[in-house]
Amino acid sequence: MSRYDTIVIGGGLVGSAIAYGLARRGLKAALLDEGDVAFRASRGNFGLVWVQSKGIGVPEYQRWSRLSSELWDDFAVELRQETGIDCAHEHRGGVTICLTEQDFAQRRQMMERLRLESGEPRFEYQMLDHDELRKLMPEIGPEVAGASYTRYDGAANPLYLLRALHAALLKRGGHYFAHSKVATLKAAPHDFTVTAGGATFSAPRLVLAAGLGNRELGAQAGLNMPVQPERGQILATERVKPVLGMLTLLVRQTAEGSVMIGESHEDVGLNDATTPDVQQALAARAVRTFPFLRDVRVVRHWAALRVMSPDGLPIYEQSQQYPGAFAATCHSGVTLAAAHALRYAGFVANGALPAELARFTGKRFDVQKAA
Ligand SMILES: Cc1cc2nc3c(=O)[nH]c(=O)nc-3n(C[C@H](O)[C@H](O)[C@H](O)COP(=O)(O)OP(=O)(O)OC[C@H]3O[C@@H](n4cnc5c(N)ncnc54)[C@H](O)[C@@H]3O)c2cc1C
Numbered sequence: 001m002s003r004y005d006t007i008v009i010g011g012g013l014v015g016s017a018i019a020y021g022l023a024r025r026g027l028k029a030a031l032l033d034e035g036d037v038a039f040r041a042s043r044g045n046f047g048l049v050w051v052q053s054k055g056i057g058v059p060e061y062q063r064w065s066r067l068s069s070e071l072w073d074d075f076a077v078e079l080r081q082e083t084g085i086d087c088a089h090e091h092r093g094g095v096t097i098c099l100t101e102q103d104f105a106q107r108r109q110m111m112e113r114l115r116l117e118s119g120e121p122r123f124e125y126q127m128l129d130h131d132e133l134r135k136l137m138p139e140i141g142p143e144v145a146g147a148s149y150t151r152y153d154g155a156a157n158p159l160y161l162l163r164a165l166h167a168a169l170l171k172r173g174g175h176y177f178a179h180s181k182v183a184t185l186k187a188a189p190h191d192f193t194v195t196a197g198g199a200t201f202s203a204p205r206l207v208l209a210a211g212l213g214n215r216e217l218g219a220q221a222g223l224n225m226p227v228q229p230e231r232g233q234i235l236a237t238e239r240v241k242p243v244l245g246m247l248t249l250l251v252r253q254t255a256e257g258s259v260m261i262g263e264s265h266e267d268v269g270l271n272d273a274t275t276p277d278v279q280q281a282l283a284a285r286a287v288r289t290f291p292f293l294r295d296v297r298v299v300r301h302w303a304a305l306r307v308m309s310p311d312g313l314p315i316y317e318q319s320q321q322y323p324g325a326f327a328a329t330c331h332s333g334v335t336l337a338a339a340h341a342l343r344y345a346g347f348v349a350n351g352a353l354p355a356e357l358a359r360f361t362g363k364r365f366d367v368q369k370a371a
Helices: 013-023 059-083 101-118 130-136 158-171 211-220 276-289 291-295 337-350 355-360 363-370
Strands: 006-009 029-032 094-098 126-129 146-150 175-177 182-188 191-196 199-203 205-208 228-239 251-253 258-261 298-308 315-318 325-329
Touching (some): 006 013, 029 199, 094 130, 126 130, 130 146, 228 276, 276 291
Parallel strands (some): 205 325
Antiparallel strands (some): 182 191, 191 199, 228 258, 251 258, 315 325
């Protein structure tokens, strides 16, 4: 049996960020990950560090997302210094484009509500009408009504990010175990034993960051993590010269020049196949927004499954039944990577979650069940 300070289950963006965060604090962390057949949102996502629109009615969530976006600047530098891997992090603000005047009016209301709820006098956003937006993005089509802008939004290359987190973990003395799907999990207060990949691991702390696998694992550690899959499809075009000066929620140009087109949401269970109807809808919306895309070839199309809680918010909690076991799951693992590594890992290391994360307990779903 190998003894560790913490066992982290799940080597996607959430588990890897937390495991790295523990290792950089000097804790001996074991990161257990499933085989190559696994569902991995971390390898199929859009790569935005996105803050605007997050946390309507839940100011804790917008503050947590904004904190992560602020931490990301130094975090990207740290990962590059630790590993030599550049995550292509950019933090130049982003726009959510509205195609109709009605969307634009609704968006304005939503942004104003976010500002009022933020509890921070510094919260800033701008509503840009068509002409103002065109100055920033001359490529927009005539149909575009306008957009909301915030400086908090950014992006990173999620594949480089995942690689950097794994490399940084190893460099700081952490251990990554691939092909190690959890076979058994024995929980007692501050005492966890896990068998995976033919080996046995024990530790006084356990972090459940297994994406869609958390539903089953959570129950074994006294944590309610009722996550569900939600399919998203993404198109990537051939590389073109830099044209898009701004990040948007639907379309972004990568550092290499490909244009990524995304934002679809489907409830189809554990099915990560692509479909032509969604491909067409994504392409049509992208061309309405940016007509030049009509002449750019799509070269790749993939689907991946988001890890969604019933209300779309993260689940962070320490098990009352088995103290030392922590839940960690969210639907924005790129955005929150910096907060997970630089803050959440510290809370786990110290053995207590702060009051500002109390809103994210999985117990909120017990209440819904009882109601
Ligand atoms: C189409 C799409 C677009 C997205 N766009 C963005 C975006 O722009 N910005 C953003 O911030 N987020 C985005 N996301 C969400 C982001 O990808 C996820 O929040 C993030 O990847 C979740 O990471 P995770 O580590 O929780 O889950 P996963 O990546 O699914 O990783 C979970 C890991 O746990 C392992 N595992 C599961 N069960 C077990 C077990 N029993 N034993 C051992 N290991 C186990 C799996 O093998 C897997 O490696 C997007 C997601 C999708 C699908």
